[in-house]
Amino acid sequence: MTDLLSHEESIIEQGKQRVDSEEEIEARHYAELLKAYIKLNKEQNRLIRLSDKSQKKLSVANAKLANFSTKLSKYFSPEVYNSLFTGELDVKVQTQRKLLTIFFSDLEGFTELTERLEPEVLTELLTHYLTEMSKIALRWGGTIDKYIGDAIMIFFGDPASKGEKADAVNCVRMAMEMVDQLAEVRAIWKDKGLALPLNARMGIHTGICTVGNFGSENRLDYTVIGNGVNLASRLESNAKPNSILISEDTYLHVRSEINCSKNNTIKVKGVSYPVQTYKVEGLMMDQADQFGLTEHQIPGLSLILDQSKIENRALVRKKIKEVLDLLE
Amino acid sequence: MDNLDISATETTPEIKFDFSNHHFLFGGESYPEHSDEFYRPILESIQQYSQNDSNEPATFVFKLTYFNSSSARVLMKLFELIDEMGENREINIEWHYHEEDDTMEEFGEDFSDDIENANFKLMSYSDD
Numbered sequence: 001m002t003d004l005l006s007h008e009e010s011i012i013e014q015g016k017q018r019v020d021s022e023e024e025i026e027a028r029h030y031a032e033l034l035k036a037y038i039k040l041n042k043e044q045n046r047l048i049r050l051s052d053k054s055q056k057k058l059s060v061a062n063a064k065l066a067n068f069s070t071k072l073s074k075y076f077s078p079e080v081y082n083s084l085f086t087g088e089l090d091v092k093v094q095t096q097r098k099l100l101t102i103f104f105s106d107l108e109g110f111t112e113l114t115e116r117l118e119p120e121v122l123t124e125l126l127t128h129y130l131t132e133m134s135k136i137a138l139r140w141g142g143t144i145d146k147y148i149g150d151a152i153m154i155f156f157g158d159p160a161s162k163g164e165k166a167d168a169v170n171c172v173r174m175a176m177e178m179v180d181q182l183a184e185v186r187a188i189w190k191d192k193g194l195a196l197p198l199n200a201r202m203g204i205h206t207g208i209c210t211v212g213n214f215g216s217e218n219r220l221d222y223t224v225i226g227n228g229v230n231l232a233s234r235l236e237s238n239a240k241p242n243s244i245l246i247s248e249d250t251y252l253h254v255r256s257e258i259n260c261s262k263n264n265t266i267k268v269k270g271v272s273y274p275v276q277t278y279k280v281e282g283l284m285m286d287q288a289d290q291f292g293l294t295e296h297q298i299p300g301l302s303l304i305l306d307q308s309k310i311e312n313r314a315l316v317r318k319k320i321k322e323v324l325d326l327l328e
Numbered sequence: 329m330d331n332l333d334i335s336a337t338e339t340t341p342e343i344k345f346d347f348s349n350h351h352f353l354f355g356g357e358s359y360p361e362h363s364d365e366f367y368r369p370i371l372e373s374i375q376q377y378s379q380n381d382s383n384e385p386a387t388f389v390f391k392l393t394y395f396n397s398s399s400a401r402v403l404m405k406l407f408e409l410i411d412e413m414g415e416n417r418e419i420n421i422e423w424h425y426h427e428e429d430d431t432m433e434e435f436g437e438d439f440s441d442d443i444e445n446a447n448f449k450l451m452s453y454s455d456d
Contacts, residue, residue: 046404050435
């Protein structure tokens with residue numbers, strides 16, 4: 001039986017043999033070759049068209065997929081999203097026990113704000129606040145677990161971890177930057193006429209938690225549960241406005257880099273012992289130098305210089321000179 | 329001849345050849361890793377069928393939703409073979425395509441140009 005799929009090869013082979021034999025090529029041979037050539041040419045054109053069409057379809061499908069995944073990514077923490085897309089994280093009910101640092105924040109008097117503000121303004125305010133805070137969280141490598149109205153829950157140590165100590169330090173550094181950034185958000189909204197100041201309370205705890213995909217086979221939520229989560233939430237509710245309250249477990253991880261003051265103890269449901277708390281005061285001076293931070297608080301002067309954030313040094317020098325001129 | 333019944337896989341189409349009823353079906357997607365290997369026994373069975381003495385009308389149904397270049401090459405060979413069969417008996421070819429799939433419609437039109445001895449029908453279908 002002739003192999004249909006090697007028909008062209010056999011025609012080529014026959015042609016070669018005729019050429020090699022140096023016999024005169026008859027018109028019928030030439031006609032046969034011409035017919036095969038016309039057929040091949042037609043096939044080639046058809047295959048090119050098919051290939052082009054497939055490529056076009058693929059480009060359209062890719063663009064759709066890219067657009068869809070961009071939209072989808074906004075519903076996930078980038079850490080979780082990346083783990084899902086690289087296949088590191090399975091899409092099934094799966095949890096593990098891990099040492100994590102959990103962060104909670106909440107806006108003071110937010111309920112009053114919701115009653116006072118028009119929904120559109122409230123949406124704009126909340127979007128602005130959450131966007132600014134999320135940017136900071138992602139820069140420090142936090143996994144944004146969820147937003148609950150104005151509250152934010154973030155954890156460090158999963159899916160990616162830089163080590164228990166680094167995770168705890170990064171979480172506290174993130175919270176400190178959030179406090180600074182909130183001052184800017186507050187000023188913007190004050191200029192817009194917001195009568196109530198925006199103040200946030202923040203709480204951080206480091207402890208063993210259960211993290212992973214919770215839920216049903218049809219609807220999963222990548223989150224963290226355990227007493228440690230409740231404790232971080234309690235620390236947040238006990239924090240003073242625009243301050244960060246951390247547990248002793250977090251303090252023990254960050255004390256060499258973060259300056260903290262001993263605070264009161266709190267009782268937490270599910271924890272049999274009183275929990276010692278610490279208030280975050282700032283970076284240790286050698287750390288501040290390393291990051292180009294200078295902070296001075298004296299009556300009549302509040303000065304924070306963060307060199308890592310400077311975009312235009314000449315402008316900073318000009319502003320400082322203007323202030324100095326005022327004191328002349 | 330024994331009927332041929334090959335279930336569809338992710339990359340190969342469903343093949344159903346009912347030789348006694350002279351009905352041949354190709355359905356689904358076709359992008360096998362080795363097209364020649366997959367299609368060789370299929371083409372051979374049609375070639376063998378074409379050599380029997382039956383004069384019964386035969387129907388070839390194509391309900392493909394996607395095929396790659398090497399499958400397209402095989403399809404062209406197949407149409408050549410079917411068309412040759414049409415010199416001696418009535419051959420009907422049905423090319424089904426989804427009403428929104430202009431690529432499959434165009435390829436049906438394209439393939440029909442090569443057919444001289446068979447009835448080539450382009451048939452659109454919807455999701456309903």
